[in-house]
Amino acid sequence: MKGLDSIILVLWVILAFYVSDLLLIVSDLWSGLRKAKQRGEIRSSYGLKKTVDKIARYFNMLFAITLIDCIQMSVVYILNNYYGYGIPMLPVLTALGSVFIGFIEVKSIYEKADDKIKIEYEQAAKLVAELAKSKTNPEELAKAIGDYMKKESEESE
Known part of the structure; x- marks a missing residue:
């Protein structure tokens, strides 16, 4: 049962990374709309389309590295439960990718x-x-x- 609990915890952590990145992208969109209004630009569907494209690119990358993390965490799970190792099951690559996306979005918000x-x-x-x-x-x-x-x-x- 302990192994199942750690898998569920890791899934919650991964979900938190995905949601935080989505919230940062939405914050950047809101910031961009404010800046466009400040400059007197017409806000059109072109900017929204760019945001949707950005979400797709970011989440494709994040999903790919999450798959790599799943493989890595499966190996760690086997080592921990069948061979007695004490390695923590952490989605390291997903965390790094999420931080990278977050950094880009925060930089964009403050431009x-x-x-x-x-x-x-x-x-x-x-x-x-x-x-x-x-x-x-x-x-x-x-x-x-x-x-x-x-x-x-x-x-x-």
């Missing part, structure tokens, strides 16, 4: 709205530089804009 505006200005300057490289031919300008937008969308994914 100033002005920093985000500077990034947007830098992106606009890059676009102007790309356009300056092109000739005055409208077809080349359109192609340069399309190439730049495609490159930016690939980099943001």
